[in-house]
């Protein structure tokens with residue numbers, strides 16, 4: 001018989017959620033944060049189980065996520081941000097450093113890190129993913145966080 005290990009969307013025991021949110025492109029990130037909080041609450045997570053840290057931009061997310069992950073205070077850390085290519089030469093540096101940093105933190109600490117960072121070509125694409133026709137990446141991040149906590153508890 002095959003044993004299938006997968007996370008549930010219902011958390012049996014309470015869990016603590018750390019969120020790190022970038023201020024850059026805040027009109028987009030605020031919508032991701034609202035979607036993330038709404039999804040957590042609708043899955044029964046109490047506000048007291050959520051802490052939010054704010055950082056200047058996506059480039060700063062990995063350091064703060066690392067400190068949160070190492071603190072022992074959170075079962076998962078969700079990173080929220082929006083890196084928009086637009087006309088800035090910064091894009092590849094910021095998006096690359098952010099995604100590489102975040103993925104290595106999860107591996108190094110064993111604490112799941114959820115990538116709720118939009119990396120898009122235009123503001124229009126960002127808006128589509130921040131609560132309009134392509135859903136809300138922040139809400140998806142919240143659901144992924146719950147699934148990862150549940151999965152890791154069962155491994």
Ligand code: INI
Pocket residue numbers: 022024025056057058059060081082083084085088090091094
């Ligand atoms: N930060 C973002 O979060 N998104 C961006 O699109 C962005 N662009 O394009 O420049 C951005 N830059 C700021 C960066 O994250 C740092 O905060 C800044 O360089 C200071 O270290």
